Amino acid sequence: MLKDKIAIITGASRGIGLETAKLFAKNGAVVIGTYNNTEIHSDTIDYYKVDITDENQVKVFFDAVVEKYGRIDVLVNNAGITADGFTKNMTSLDFEKVVLTNLKGAFNITKYVGPLMQSNHCGSIINIASIVGIYGNIGQVNYAASKSGIIGMTHTWSKEFAMKDGNVRVNAVAPGYTMTDMLSSVPDDLLEKFKNDTLLKRLAQPIDIANVIMFLASNYSSYITDEVINVNGGMKI
Numbered sequence: 499m500l501k502d503k504i505a506i507i508t509g510a511s512r513g514i515g516l517e518t519a520k521l522f523a524k525n526g527a528v529v530i531g532t533y534n535n536t537e538i539h540s541d542t543i544d545y546y547k548v549d550i551t552d553e554n555q556v557k558v559f560f561d562a563v564v565e566k567y568g569r570i571d572v573l574v575n576n577a578g579i580t581a582d583g584f585t586k587n588m589t590s591l592d593f594e595k596v597v598l599t600n601l602k603g604a605f606n607i608t609k610y611v612g613p614l615m616q617s618n619h620c621g622s623i624i625n626i627a628s629i630v631g632i633y634g635n636i637g638q639v640n641y642a643a644s645k646s647g648i649i650g651m652t653h654t655w656s657k658e659f660a661m662k663d664g665n666v667r668v669n670a671v672a673p674g675y676t677m678t679d680m681l682s683s684v685p686d687d688l689l690e691k692f693k694n695d696t697l698l699k700r701l702a703q704p705i706d707i708a709n710v711i712m713f714l715a716s717n718y719s720s721y722i723t724d725e726v727i728n729v730n731g732g733m734k735i
Contacts, residue, residue, distance in 0.1 A: 499716050501526035504567045508550055508607060509577030511538040513678035514626065517704035518574060518711050519543050525712065530563055532577065550577055550603035560610040569618055572715040573611045575604035575648070576626045580680055582637045593640045600644035604651065612655060616664035623659070624714045625652050626707075627672040627726060633735045645672075649726055656724035667723035669714050674730025676702040697732030 505522050509515040510531025516538075523529045523542040531540075532548040539545065548559045563570065578600045581592040604625060615621025630638050631645025652670040659666035675681060675692045681701075684692075693701050710729050713719050 499525040499712065499718070500572075503527045503571040503715065504530070504563075504569055505572035505574065505715060506530045506532070506563065506570055506607070506611065507574040507576055508532045508548075508603065509534075510543065510545070511536040513680070514673065514676060514704045514707045514711075515574070515576040518576065518708040521705070521708045521712055522572075522715070527572070527715075528567065530567075532559070534577070550606055551598045553606045553609075556606040557610060560607070564614070570611050570614060571621055573608065573615075573621070573623045574626070574711055574715070575608065575623070577603055578626065578644070580638070580641050582641070584637055585639050588640065593643075596640040597644045597647070600641070601647040601651075604648060608651075608655060612659045612666065612668075615666045616659045616662065619663055619665045621659075621666040622715050622719075623655060623666065623668040624711050625649075625668070625670040626711075627652070627670040629672055629674045629728070629730045629733060629735060632672055632726075632728070635735055652726065653724060660723070667714075667719070669719075669723060670726045671707060671710050671714070672726055672728050672730070673707045674702055674728075674733045676704060676707055678704060692733075695733050695735070696730065700731065702729065702731065 505527045507519050510519040511533035519529050519531045529543045531543045531545045549555050625648045627648045628645040630642045634642045656668035
């Protein structure tokens, strides 16, 4: 499904990013994963330690990937963090670090990868948004702002990188509540509520999101661009 495609996945050391990296590799892609805090090693994924909030580090990483592989076919902007709190209690630092990682980090790497894909007249960029970026959520103003911004950048990049016969497809995936480390501190009764708020009466597993990302990375989605795909089990918040 992804045979010989060169794919970068940011935040690929855990959660949705790790599941996506493993799925891509299993389906024939050459996978380059980034991590920052959670170090990881793999025989099937080429990992690089990169702080995506630092444009200089991103440029060094980009140059190294292009020198080694020659091109980039797929970019998955997955890296993200949370620092929740009510607006009245949220510190400027907590607001800024979430927006810097989730939004500016995606900008930093796409700034280099997008034009390369455009010059090659092919490529797929998949941005990981969130149900929170669509509906908002109590205690997550920073996260909601960053993920809403991701959706806005998706619409912009789909237009920019299609110019000059660029043929670059840019889409976003907006997961609902997914059983990753981000939910590890959520009480069981709240998780049960989230589950019951879905039409399917279950929370997502990382593979549910990874399968959609792989579809958007593949040629099976060759006529899909500028879309936000909700993968939330029919949940509204």
